[in-house]
Amino acid sequence: MRQNQARRAALLDAAIDVLAREGARGLTFRAVDVQAGVPGGTASNYFANRDDLLTQAGARIYERLEPDAVTLARSLEGPRDRERVAQLMHDLVGRITTYRTGYLALLELRLEATRRPGLRAVLTPRIRADVDANVNYHLSSGLPGDATAVKLLYMAVNWLIVERLTLPDVFGDEELHDLVERAVERLVPESRPER
Template sequence: MRRNQERRAALLDAAIDVLATEGARGLTFRAVDARAKVPAGTASNYFANRDDLLTQAGARIYEHLQPDVATMARSLEGPRDRARVAELMHELIGRITAYRTGYLALLELRLEATRRPGLREVLTERIRRDLDANIDYHLRTGLPGDATTVVLLYLAINWLILERLTLPGVFTEEELHDLVDRAVERIVPERPSGA
């Protein structure tokens, strides 16, 4: 059974690579088999159909993007102020852009979701759940701001990541770093809500 799970993970990683390099239209069972370097027909044995493959690839991207235990522990160190929020945003951008393939594949999935209601439903539920978890974490740990603070950071940081990965020449690394700091400065209040 373990080997089957490893094969499934390898096929999903291959699907993510195909999505990032060829786009959603290039995602076929044949393309996944070729990218995973497995015999033809292997992917079709693991996934019921293309929608199943798209949905599971999306879930696999989120597995890769989750911060590890050490990162989560570090996020709780030190004061809960704007500077801490800026550090967290820089860490987030670094972690996500380090997995460029996954983020680009996720963008392809979002575009494909405009044409596939089932995929749209799955992605909407997953992204809303993650956003709610981020809001809960922010409030529970005493970081400054409220739910709206988290949503505005989410929107701003996502677009900065998009620029960095798709049009890296628009801003220098120094400009991007400064933009993150300025976004935090303008969005996050100096003191926690209710303090």
């Protein structure tokens, strides 16, 4: 297998674009080569098989969705209260919806995992690790709310993102904003004043 990391990343980004546009069934080495603008056969030199391409594309999506150090540091600025949690949820919706192809490709991978046990075996611990990391970050940062609140927010906000990306006219901008606010209001307890 080839080791040019920049080329590998470009091929994975092309695979993500193909997944988002064509679905898992449209993801072929040829389609990736065309999307990446490289000679035919290039993708097959980088990935052992289609399953390898699918799993590496999933890893690349998470790589690109991870907030950078500046974003993480900024998330802890100011008071650690319910309003901060709401702002973080709004930021999350904004960050993910700006990477539309990545999130749609991830949804395709999740659907494909229902048919491919090998892909499910890779995605399940990766997504569980993401949930656990979110819970641990929330709890260690001193934000209000327990692990259950974080998991419920994870589920609610993820589905709002699905609606925004797949059927954007179901909820307008104002209603989406209000739904995030109400979810936080109902799931996260009010902050107690410091003594």
